[in-house]
Amino acid sequence: MSSRAVTVEPAARVRGRVQLPGDKSISHRYALLGALATGTTTIDGYSTGGDCASTLRCLSGLGAVIDRQPSPAGTGLYVTITGCGLGGLLAPAGPLDAGNSGSTMRMLSGLLAAHPFTTVIGGDESLSRRPMRRVIVPLEQMGARIASVDGRPPLQITGTRDLRPIAYTTEVPSAQVKSAILLAGLHAQGTTSVTEAIATRDHTERALETFGVAVHRSGTTVSVSGGHHLTARQLTVPGDISSAAFWMVAAAALPGSEVTIEGVGLNPSRTGIIDVLRRMGADIEVTPTVFTSAEPIGTIRVRHGGFAVTEITPEEVPGVIDELPVLAALASLGGELIVSGAAELRVKESDRITSLADGLRRLGASIDERPDGFHVRGGRLTGGTADALGDHRLAMAFSIAALGASGPSTIEDAGAAAVSYPEFFTILDSLRA
Ligand code: S3P
Numbered sequence: 001m002s003s004r005a006v007t008v009e010p011a012a013r014v015r016g017r018v019q020l021p022g023d024k025s026i027s028h029r030y031a032l033l034g035a036l037a038t039g040t041t042t043i044d045g046y047s048t049g050g051d052c053a054s055t056l057r058c059l060s061g062l063g064a065v066i067d068r069q070p071s072p073a074g075t076g077l078y079v080t081i082t083g084c085g086l087g088g089l090l091a092p093a094g095p096l097d098a099g100n101s102g103s104t105m106r107m108l109s110g111l112l113a114a115h116p117f118t119t120v121i122g123g124d125e126s127l128s129r130r131p132m133r134r135v136i137v138p139l140e141q142m143g144a145r146i147a148s149v150d151g152r153p154p155l156q157i158t159g160t161r162d163l164r165p166i167a168y169t170t171e172v173p174s175a176q177v178k179s180a181i182l183l184a185g186l187h188a189q190g191t192t193s194v195t196e197a198i199a200t201r202d203h204t205e206r207a208l209e210t211f212g213v214a215v216h217r218s219g220t221t222v223s224v225s226g227g228h229h230l231t232a233r234q235l236t237v238p239g240d241i242s243s244a245a246f247w248m249v250a251a252a253a254l255p256g257s258e259v260t261i262e263g264v265g266l267n268p269s270r271t272g273i274i275d276v277l278r279r280m281g282a283d284i285e286v287t288p289t290v291f292t293s294a295e296p297i298g299t300i301r302v303r304h305g306g307f308a309v310t311e312i313t314p315e316e317v318p319g320v321i322d323e324l325p326v327l328a329a330l331a332s333l334g335g336e337l338i339v340s341g342a343a344e345l346r347v348k349e350s351d352r353i354t355s356l357a358d359g360l361r362r363l364g365a366s367i368d369e370r371p372d373g374f375h376v377r378g379g380r381l382t383g384g385t386a387d388a389l390g391d392h393r394l395a396m397a398f399s400i401a402a403l404g405a406s407g408p409s410t411i412e413d414a415g416a417a418a419v420s421y422p423e424f425f426t427i428l429d430s431l432r433a
Helices: 024-036 050-061 102-112 133-141 177-186 203-210 241-253 273-279 314-320 324-331 342-346 353-362 392-403 414-417 424-433
Strands: 006-008 015-019 040-046 066-070 077-082 119-122 145-149 150-160 167-169 193-195 215-218 221-225 234-236 256-266 283-293 295-301 309-312 338-340 366-370 373-377 385-387 409-412
Touching: 006 392, 015 424, 024 040, 024 050, 024 077, 024 102, 024 177, 024 203, 050 102, 050 414, 102 119, 102 133, 102 177, 119 283, 133 145, 133 177, 177 193, 177 203, 177 221, 193 273, 193 385, 203 215, 241 256, 241 273, 241 295, 241 324, 241 392, 241 424, 273 283, 273 309, 273 324, 309 314, 309 324, 314 324, 324 338, 324 353, 324 373, 324 392, 342 414, 353 366, 353 373, 353 385, 385 392, 392 409, 392 414, 392 424, 414 424
Parallel strands: 015 256, 040 234, 167 193, 309 338, 385 409
Antiparallel strands: 006 409, 040 077, 066 077, 119 150, 145 150, 193 221, 215 221, 256 295, 283 295, 338 373, 366 373
């Protein structure tokens, strides 16, 4: 499936309304906390992506009872999870498979650190290349033992009921690392805190509060105390703004376009894309609607408004980390985009600086690679063949760039999109106008 090549024809414009499946980051967290809670949690609008299925698969292997159906509301899945209670996960019968999902592996490591058995957790070829020392170091300081070869998956985690609380300052801003430590800290005696140089997305903090756990925040430090039991909840996941980003960029790129995205998550730690797109020239209207399960939700309407020269600073990078490939796609069609302080892109599902530059160049773009970012100069794309190299966000970013090219493009490995957005190509065709 993931090796599927897709031909993307140019589009004059895109127009229409889009409803998105649930946010990937929030889906992972609701599932993880549901598995720790006492009672049955329901999650409506759960992400349909392969990554969030990996989290459910691992949690089933650890004793949570999980059922999934199509959502009655029509977007995403309706998941029920009967949790094992705090510290109550069971030793799995065999190794756990996190698939392509770094979030699953890193955040689950925080839970496994607190359970007194040994688990092996591995993943696919891409995940097996990704750095895990960033969770191994703090979780070992808390008392877990974690074996790996060179800090890469698979990890063999031996947890303990006697985790020590720590006060930890992360080396790279990472919501996954922050979350792994906080999830372990739920099981430690005393207060565990995490300090970040730049604040990252706060879905774990909000989700913990929703499940009844007190979270203390001071500047960029977040703390939780251990030993509080979680109560099962009825939850709704907002639409994924990182998936919305593809349609926002398509509308911003093609004159005469207008796309309205409904029910999308507007957590301020994720809305950097809106600010950057406005600076790049897009005409965007945001209407907050409801506040569900501790996450703000609203409607975003995007129209093409021209192109501008824009810079994304290192401080802004964590807030748009997953959107940088599609922002580069936009800049390849007009204006100019300079990004620095984004070396983290090199350790995502692929080296998202080299493979992004390579793929966009093959479509005709002018892009210079830098050690910690890139510089794209807009122009006329010809179309061509770009390889997503198994990376979902590259598959979708190249497809959006291809809409603005003068000729057709072939996106190799386009099936990778299913990791976060299986409906992507169907929606793409429905928006052509
Ligand atoms: C995520 C955090 C980010 C992001 C990833 C999802 C999360 O990763 O790139 O797609 O759900 O916490 P890092 O924590 O590695 O920055």
